[in-house]
Amino acid sequence: MSNHSPFELAKSDSWLRWRDRKLSQAPASLNELLVEIDDPRTISASEHQAVLERCRRSNMAIYVSALGGEEGTYIPRAVGMRFGCNNINHNRGAEEDAVTALTVQDDQLHAPYIPYTNKEIHWHTDGYYNRLDLQNYSNLLHCVRPAMEGGENGLMDHEMAYLLMREESTDYVRALMREDAMVIPNHVVDGEELRPERVGPVFMVTAAGNLHMRYTMRKRNIVWNQDPLVQEAVAWLEQLLKSDCEHIFHATLQSGWGLISNNVLHDRSTFEDGDDPASKRLLYRARYYDRIHCT
Numbered sequence: 001m002s003n004h005s006p007f008e009l010a011k012s013d014s015w016l017r018w019r020d021r022k023l024s025q026a027p028a029s030l031n032e033l034l035v036e037i038d039d040p041r042t043i044s045a046s047e048h049q050a051v052l053e054r055c056r057r058s059n060m061a062i063y064v065s066a067l068g069g070e071e072g073t074y075i076p077r078a079v080g081m082r083f084g085c086n087n088i089n090h091n092r093g094a095e096e097d098a099v100t101a102l103t104v105q106d107d108q109l110h111a112p113y114i115p116y117t118n119k120e121i122h123w124h125t126d127g128y129y130n131r132l133d134l135q136n137y138s139n140l141l142h143c144v145r146p147a148m149e150g151g152e153n154g155l156m157d158h159e160m161a162y163l164l165m166r167e168e169s170t171d172y173v174r175a176l177m178r179e180d181a182m183v184i185p186n187h188v189v190d191g192e193e194l195r196p197e198r199v200g201p202v203f204m205v206t207a208a209g210n211l212h213m214r215y216t217m218r219k220r221n222i223v224w225n226q227d228p229l230v231q232e233a234v235a236w237l238e239q240l241l242k243s244d245c246e247h248i249f250h251a252t253l254q255s256g257w258g259l260i261s262n263n264v265l266h267d268r269s270t271f272e273d274g275d276d277p278a279s280k281r282l283l284y285r286a287r288y289y290d291r292i293h294c295t
Helices: 013-025 045-058 074-082 158-168 170-176 228-241
Strands: 034-036 060-064 100-102 121-124 138-145 153-156 182-184 187-189 192-195 198-200 203-205 211-213 249-251 258-261 265-268 282-288
Touching: 013 045, 013 158, 034 045, 045 060, 045 258, 074 138, 074 258, 074 282, 153 158, 153 258, 158 170, 158 211, 158 228, 170 228
Parallel strands: 034 060
Antiparallel strands: 060 258, 100 282, 121 265, 138 258, 138 282, 153 249, 153 265, 182 198, 187 192, 203 211
């Protein structure tokens, strides 16, 4: 890591400048993340710049359109490409074009995975279990139909979580940058190993100098290093995410709305669908190995 990087843990002018700029530009409410657009399939130059401005400040933006309940995975694909995201992560359970339809599904392939249920999903970043050289640097959610009730997302810029932790204790940040901070157990289905065990840090700095975060609050999906400092840092982060911190926002995407982000921290509340199968909650999710081109 370069000494000029704001994420170098030694006290430096670059860190102080970055911290002050980040705090001065931080959105004060969810409304500051919203961008009204005409059609997410054909985002105009001015709409594009408005989304990028939000992403520069907080690594995320929520677009609000009148597209309504139109279905089709080409919608999120078009949005992603508009923001330089082309290298999509094809996960198990996704559609043929690698976009995932997030709706309640009870078939054998989908039912074991919590995104395809109506259950709460705890705080996490996407793809924390991926290989370190194939991380999900950005993601996209496009809402076709919200749930009858619930399905709210909590959102927190991972850079802000880092900033607040560093202000609390540089040692906590250093502990979560350890290459063995956490272990993701292997994933085995019917005796077949679909993913080997993965070991890595929580906070990473990419070759381009951007901060990236790997995290989940789900206890069954992770084994934390038993070093007391790592344990303290994990506990501090969990309490932050459970708090009423002013930098945590809550949003329920409506038909035609979408969230585009550099894989910020997020969660999902439980939800209930109506009796009509045609009105079931449906969101499309795309995960990318690219970062949004917002700098």
